[in-house]
Ligand code: FES
């Protein structure tokens with residue numbers, strides 16, 4: 001394993017090597033809390049929604065007692081995915097041979113099963129750890145996981161301190177994207193604003209990204225950035241409102257939470273590795289129930305512009321690190337300290 005010091009990046013081969021992704025799935029994503037969706041997606045008893053925690057297919061279920069559960073969305077018979085999309089049903093039936101599970105995960109019936117001596121008693125969908133913060137649902141494939149609160153650290157307090165009541169937010173939309181870059185490049189790009197003055201002119205015209213003003217705060221596995229609006233923003237976005245500064249959190253490994261300055265708002269979503277050089281993302285955008293439509297559109301357009309700029313950046317880096325001619329890169333000690341922290345967490349997990 002190459003040296004990872006304060007000013008050396010991870011070996012660049014880690015961004016292209018399928019064996020590294022395999023190890024990351026087993027050592028990181030197999031045992032981490034991950035954002036999978038919102039409680040309003042499974043509001044009614046009997047509703048289900050299929051989602052994923054990295055490579056792990058997940059089905060969320062609201063049972064008849066209104067308890068929220070998460071199961072591995074994999075049939076115990078021969079491994080088909082059980083549910084697709086979302087809806088409302090009394091049972092969950094596998095589309096392959098119709099093995100049918102209760103909303104509590106127990107196998108209820110299997111065609112021809114009784115006649116052929118199949119004992120269904122101890123068979124059921126595999127439960128996954130599930131917990132919520134306000135409307136936000138998190139799943140950990142490790143059923144014995146540490147509590148969600150440990151993972152969130154003080155992010156809920158930071159959000160509340162900004163005057164945002166997560167339970168009072170209204171869901172707007174979920175843009176999805178797929179990027180031609182390793183998931184770690186997406187996370188690392190999120191973790192520094194060293195690139196902001198160069199690559200995000202619009203964002204930098206609104207948020208003061210100078211080192212004196214833009215704050216980095218590192219928790220155990222939580223990396224946060226705080227940026228106040230410039231006194232007179234010159235961008236396309238009007239940050240007038242009670243939220244005084246932007247907050248950008250990454251909860252290791254792959255949950256991103258953003259708050260833009262201005263009126264109450266929040267976006268949250270995962271960075272999902274699909275292949276060594278492909279990443280899937282979605283972001284759930286929420287705003288105050290009474291948010292003004294014109295302001296919402298302005299904020300979303302502004303954010304989409306920054307997102308498009310970031311996509312280009314990370315896809316360029318993927319092409320650069322994939323050449324195999326350079327072993328590793330360098331990090332600035334202060335401006336890129338979150339990147340170093342993130343990389344140290346990856347190294348620790350894989351060691
Ligand atoms: S794989 Fe699900 S019923 Fe056969």
Ligand SMILES: [Fe+2]
Pocket residue numbers: 189190195196200309310
């Ligand atoms: Fe960026």
